[in-house]
Amino acid sequence: MKAGIVGATGYGGIELFRLLHNHPQVETITLYSSSQAGENFEEIYPQFQGGETHILQDLEPQKMKENLDVIFLATPAGVSSSLTPQLQEGRAKVIDLSGDLRLKDASVYKQWYKKEASDGETLEKAIYGLPEWNKEQIQTADIIANPGCYPTATLLGLGPLVKEGLVKSDSIIIDAKSGVSGAGKNPNPITHFAHAQENFQIYKVNQHQHIPEIEQQLFEWNDSIEPVTFSTHLVPMTRGIMATIYVQLKKEMTEEELREKYRNYYESQPFVRVRNKGSFPCTKDVYGTNYCDIGMTIDPRTKRVTVVSVIDNLMKGAATQAVQNMNLLFQYDERAGLAPLPVYP
Ligand SMILES: NC(=O)c1ccc[n+]([C@@H]2O[C@H](COP(=O)([O-])OP(=O)(O)OC[C@H]3O[C@@H](n4cnc5c(N)ncnc54)[C@H](OP(=O)(O)O)[C@@H]3O)[C@@H](O)[C@H]2O)c1
Known part of the structure; x- marks a missing residue:
């Protein structure tokens, strides 16, 4: 071709x-x-x-x-x-x-x-x-x-929960971090080496253009979903995105049940890997690949779910x-x- x-x-x-x-x-x-x-x-x-x-x-x-x-x-x-x-x-x-x-x-x-x-x-x-x-x-x-890089990590991380209607519709918070290559090859004052290295910065607070893309897909999966909180941070590394996602469940479930839901959705997908209990991915686990790695837990005190989803922004992103x-x-x-x-x- x-x-x-x-x-x-x-x-x-x-x-x-x-x-x-x-x-x-x-x-x-x-x-x-x-x-x-x-x-x-x-x-x-x-x-x-x-x-x-x-x-x-x-x-x-x-x-x-x-x-x-x-x-x-x-x-x-x-x-x-x-x-x-x-x-x-x-x-x-x-x-x-x-x-x-x-x-x-x-x-x-x-x-x-x-x-x-x-x-x-x-x-x-x-x-x-x-x-x-x-x-x-x-x-x-x-x-x-x-899809955009942040939406890819976020949507793969949220898909099973939202599609199955398991989350309280107004409870989604996405705390996302990206390496500097996410901004493309032309440096600007924020991505310039002298500013970015040894630094950690939040940017486009509540204004990132990936917010409507994420909401559009979540809404397609489940039309009860309400606007999400989505924050983006610049990390002094070349590649990689980590989306740490917090949601409240509608009904109590065990961590094993939750992991099983993810496994059911992704077992036939060659590029999504769901972690075992207690294991959370880092960006180097997917560096230079098309993988999205996902880890999760439920905090027994707050009942809040934490999902961690990582990709390489230039690759799967x-x-x-x-x-x-x-x-x-x-x-x-x-x-x-x-x-x-x-x-x-
Ligand atoms: N970087 C990431 O991690 C990432 C992830 C997902 C999606 N994206 C999206 O993918 C696109 C490319 O991102 P990038 O990071 O590769 O950006 P980039 O490094 O800035 O490269 C963009 C390229 O587009 C070309 N270009 C600029 N203006 C043009 C025009 N008017 N007509 C035709 N070509 C033009 C330029 O090449 P020439 O000057 O040689 O034409 C430039 O090298 C962006 O829309 C970005 O949002 C990027």
Whole structure:
């Protein structure tokens, strides 16, 4: 198959390149850049030298949609909302890593992203690509809205509880932390090394654009769910997300019963691993992989559930999840091209 990556020079784009380079079904990869067309990708990123060279191409939507089988958009918010419609009605399927196509309600997108949403038809066609919960719809889609990194960790962590109606609907609190690569390759005053290292910072308090994405999916699972509290923190590490989730149960249950619910949902899912009693994952347990690891407990004093869900933001939170979606779109083995085990330490 022939794959294309728009935004190939960004963090998500280069991870996609690395994964597609090792993917058994991918024959050619065409890389696109809005700012460096004509330049040699392997000279910009010498870590990729030693094989074929790739010259960065200008975006030509008409040619792209006719010549490629799949196009990944690893671009900032505001790009795919107008680019995706131009890539329709050709041969290519589109997998968008940005937030542009995730929110079904255009006014909600505008409120949280401060940009105009894509057209209604494109938003309608875009399928939310969380494979563990949405496999059948993904398999027949033309456009995939790849989930955000925080929502991936959060939704996989909350799915069984919310879907089964086990939580008090107004009790969900998500305390999330991310490594610095979550902000992309261009540093800003918050992610600048001198500020971020040896520091720990909360940001976008009650304003993070992933809040409506999380609520949209929770509400789809269970329409009694009320707004959630979702806090995001920057951790001085390169990769990784940990979402620590607190909920109150509607009815008492044992920790064993709770763990069993998770196991029932995820035992057939190759990339979600549920921990045994007393074991909680850390971000290095999933470093460089498509895994989401989940641990849980119930505090016997407060009756509160704590769920800990970790992913690698650039992988399950972006590039490997996008390749998992590609595998489903093209009826390949869901695990094709996705390295099985983490780099450690
Ligand atoms: N970083 C993460 O952990 C993560 C996780 C999940 C989702 N995402 C989402 O994935 C997308 C990419 O994130 P990233 O971290 O890879 O960002 P990034 O490192 O900033 O890279 C984005 C790339 O987009 C390209 N670009 C910028 N403006 C463009 C335009 N107008 N038209 C076409 N291309 C343009 C740039 O490449 P050229 O200048 O070469 O065109 C840039 O290298 C974002 O929407 C982000 O929210 C990121």
